[in-house]
């Protein structure tokens with residue numbers, strides 16, 4: 009049994025302690041925007057925010073979290089009916105191809121901007137270590153730059 | 165183009181969509197099927213023809229037969245239909261017809277296969293005709309209602325105008341009447357130069373959902389009462405399950421069943437996937453390792469090496485007498501190249517959901533070929549195809565893995581069949597996805613060239629030794645020992661994948677050697693290694709001849725103006741012949757594949773300790789016609805990620821009959837940090853339609869490898885490059 013704060017809601021989940029947060033989000037809570045890509049913290053598809061910091065949820069057991077920690081998923085990145093500046097930039101630039109990596113990509117980028125509102129290109133290249141097999145990197149780079157130029161981005 | 169047979173199905177889909185709520189695709193669930201069977205009256209949006217449905221509110225639903233896996237085909241095909249339909253682009257949505265519907269309607273939507281960069285080029289003619297025919301029928305319906313000749317009416321932006329009187333109506337108002345008309349027989353198409361929607365960089369239709377987590381992928385699907393399955397097949401190719409101890413995991417949380425899957429796999433079915441996977445990890449399985457238990461990459465390499473000089477080979481392209489010409493040449497140059505096995509590593513692992521009952525089997529899955537998935541479903545279900553259907557879901561990457569072979573569909577149906585009436589969602593772990601791939605074929609190539617005293621190429625032999633994809637996927641297509649696609653990019657003619665050089669004495673042949681690792685069509689297919697072999701060796705020959713690599717190529721390309729045009733375009737843009745920025749070096753490559761002409765020039769630097777940086781790539785594509793230039797650019801950029809990731813990092817090795825790389829930590833991809841700037845030049849010379857999802861991959865590696873030589877004086881002839889010491893020679 010765990011109590012989690014996800015996207016501003018407190019949720020009780022009945023699940024074994026060692027269940028990765030990723031699968032609790034997807035299977036117990038029904039938030040499938042967070043993706044499974046590798047399960048070993050190597051791809052970033054499962055990235056969520058925990059107290060504003062990007063965390064790879066596939067490799068962290070649910071027991072590591074308390075109700076006091078604010079977990080935000082892609083579904084909660086921006087308030088309902090609005091778009092985070094990164095989501096806006098993503099749509100303007102048609103960043104996604106298959107899109108499967110993009111939830112994690114956006115969450116990683118949002119955490120970066122929350123930490124470093126005006127990152128240099130080198131910082132973006134060093135900080136965004138998510139895998140995109142379709143190869144959207146140059147548009148991801150452009151999208152982060154555009155969102156950063158558009159004013160301070162806030163993490164959900 | 166009959167409509168009556170589809171009306172009940174259409175209604176069925178509409179009802180289910182409303183019932184299921186969460187899905188934008190027309191999933192139908194058993195509940196609503198029986199509701200419809202009992203005579204519930206669903207709202208039927210008028211189908212003008214198979215390609216176009218127009219709702220009373222003027223929404224245009226364009227049916228897309230090919231799959232969307234990121235490559236943008238969904239949007240591109242919709243643009244082509246909308247262009248001829250003269251509809252309001254802002255009102256366009258799309259839907260996938262199911263392969264079962266295609267079967268029932270005698271393949272009215274044609275081929276569903278989405279591979280070989282064929283999605284648009286193979287169907288552009290008939291989808292445009294579908295849009296044009298629908299427009300003609302809509303105009304006719306309005307003219308009939310007004311009692312005027314159709315020739316006095318015109319259509320634009322979903323509005324029909326009777327020109328003499330200025331009367332107007334909308335598509336939505338006449339769609340139902342239009343759908344009852346006999347389709348026109350003579351359907352002229354617009355000149356592409358007059359395009360207003362096609363040919364433009366319109367935004368994709370499927371972007372917003374992919375930025376907020378709402379896009380439903382196969383892995384995200386939920387059906388009422390659904391259980392989840394984790395599966396493990398024998399990790400040794402050709403091995404089988406000898407036994408497993410279900411009792412050992414039966415009591416674990418959530419576990420419902422442990423079931424055999426064919427003769428080579430076992431699945432645990434549980435309430436959640438994580439619990440199924442955990443129990444599977446704990447399940448004792450004894451494998452019968454079969455005949456390949458000792459297979460290794462080293463042994464395969466030795467076998468392929470033998471093939472480089474084997475007397476028996478199938479000729480792919482021959483001119484003159486290459487061996488004699490080389491023997492008589494002033495200078496002889498020889499090199500051997502090698503290309504490894506690789507995994508597609510789609511971002512979304514293989515998965516599918518199936519519901520089996522005694523008289524029907526339904527599958528939901530991301531697939532590049534709905535019809536092939538339906539065939540696999542029917543075969544595994546024991547039911548005729550007419551009692552099965554497959555619901556396609558946007559793919560989290562395909563790259564060829566989800567096209568030719570539907571092994572995962574077979575598995576899910578075999579599991580669901582053991583639990584009638586319960587929907588089963590099966591997801592592979594990443595490890596399963598890595599071990600059970602359909603891999604990029606492994607080959608080696610020996611090239612021998614002869615130069616005359618002036619440094620002209622007088623003869624070239626090219627012996628490819630290694631794996632045939634077709635032999636491993638569609639062996640019935642091997643005729644007289646010949647794999648029809650193994651010479652991609654090296655063919656004398658055909659317009660699909662032709663060599664861009666005229667060499668007076670030429671011999672290109674293939675000694676087939678098929679190891680136990682199952683091959684698959686891996687994005688770019690055989691063009692990948694063939695372009696590396698030829699383009700790097702042409703560079704070697706230019707160097708041996710003391711000539712500039714561009715000038716050396718040009719001299720061989722006078723009979724190949726389209727190949728030459730893309731090469732010239734990149735050379736001009738990068739400033740070939742002018743100095744590169746300090747410390748940077750350039751390399752060229754060109755090829756022809758999937759109907760398109762492509763070239764690239766890479767600018768790299770190599771540090772003193774041998775670290776490679778790829779700074780800039782200029783790429784040109786002549787695809788004949790460009791349906792959505794910004795999406796072609798996305799495909800070109802993506803091709804460099806896929807191709808450079810393969811060239812720099814990726815190899816699958818086999819030891820003890822099984823793949824050694826199980827996840828992204830040992831099978832790395834190209835990362836953002838390594839991504840060069842890419843400048844795309846799109847040429848639309850017209851007169852043909854080429855694909856764009858794959859050809860550019862083939863020039864990524866050779867352009868970089870030739871630039872590495874320029875930087876270091878070192879020829880790397882074996883991939884991936886991570887094994888090479890790039891410190892200056």
Ligand code: FES
Pocket residue numbers: 043044045046047048049050051052053054055064065066067
């Ligand atoms: S799924 Fe978590 S990092 Fe890949």
Ligand code: FES
Pocket residue numbers: 104105106107108109110139140141142143144234511560561
């Ligand atoms: S968009 Fe397909 S993996 Fe990134």
